Amino acid sequence: MIRINLLPREEVPRTRTFKLPEIGAFVPVGIALFAVVVCAGTFFYQKHKTDTLRAEVAEAKEESQRLAPQIARIKQLQREREQLDQRLDAITLLDQERYFRVQLLSEIARTIPQNTWLTQVTEMGPGQLEVEGITFSNFIVADFLRDLNSSEQYRTVDLVGIRRGKIKDFEVLEFTITASVGQPPVELAAEL
Numbered sequence: 001m002i003r004i005n006l007l008p009r010e011e012v013p014r015t016r017t018f019k020l021p022e023i024g025a026f027v028p029v030g031i032a033l034f035a036v037v038v039c040a041g042t043f044f045y046q047k048h049k050t051d052t053l054r055a056e057v058a059e060a061k062e063e064s065q066r067l068a069p070q071i072a073r074i075k076q077l078q079r080e081r082e083q084l085d086q087r088l089d090a091i092t093l094l095d096q097e098r099y100f101r102v103q104l105l106s107e108i109a110r111t112i113p114q115n116t117w118l119t120q121v122t123e124m125g126p127g128q129l130e131v132e133g134i135t136f137s138n139f140i141v142a143d144f145l146r147d148l149n150s151s152e153q154y155r156t157v158d159l160v161g162i163r164r165g166k167i168k169d170f171e172v173l174e175f176t177i178t179a180s181v182g183q184p185p186v187e188l189a190a191e192l
Contacts, residue, residue, distance in 0.1 A: 104129065104153055104181055111147035113140045124178070130160075131177045138162070141175050148179060156180045 064071075105121065108131065112118065116135040124130050135141055141162060149157040160176040 107151050107153045108148070111144065111151060113143050113147075116140055116144060119174075127181050129179045129181060131179065132175070133177075134165070134167070134172050134174055136170075136172060138173065141173065145177065148177070152182075154179045154181055 101123075108118070108121065112133075113135070115137075116133055118131060118133040120130075120132040122130045122132075133144075135144075141159065145157055145159055148154050157177060157179045160178050162173055162175045165172050165174045
């Protein structure tokens with residue numbers, strides 16, 4: 001069947017055809033829409049993460065305030081313990097050196113020759129002693145120096161000076177000796 005349109009051209013119903021845009025026209029819009037979705041997703045994720053962290057910080061602050069008295073007490077106990085440890089260390093050091101000094105003086109008493117009298121024994125510093133005394137002969141002073149030098153307690157024994165003096169009607173020699181001493185033996189510290 002054949003159709004013939006007898007209407008004039010102006011009255012012919014027009015059919016409009018719409019042409020869809022091509023796919024390439026939607027790409028920029030799709031990219032923009034994807035970027036908006038990604039940005040929105042990132043924003044909400046970061047906001048959620050920030051809110052979670054703020055809640056954790058608030059909880060930690062609350063717990064810190066709740067535990068503040070205990071923390072202060074622990075710090076006070078630590079300070080007291082450090083002070084006690086310092087005191088105990090000082091006592092231990094004094095206790096170790098107490099026997100050491102007794103041994104030093106015992107060694108001097110053992111090695112002192114006859115006709116020699118000590119007038120003063122002074123600790124000049126850590127490990128340094130000064131011994132002053134009186135005798136009648138240079139040979140006696142030399143023997144004293146030799147005996148002290150051969151002792152295990154004394155390291156370096158030096159004659160600082162010797163001078164003549166007089167006590168009543170007797171001629172005497174006044175001498176000064178310095179000696180360096182070793183550290184307290186380890187076995188003494190172990191005994192304590």
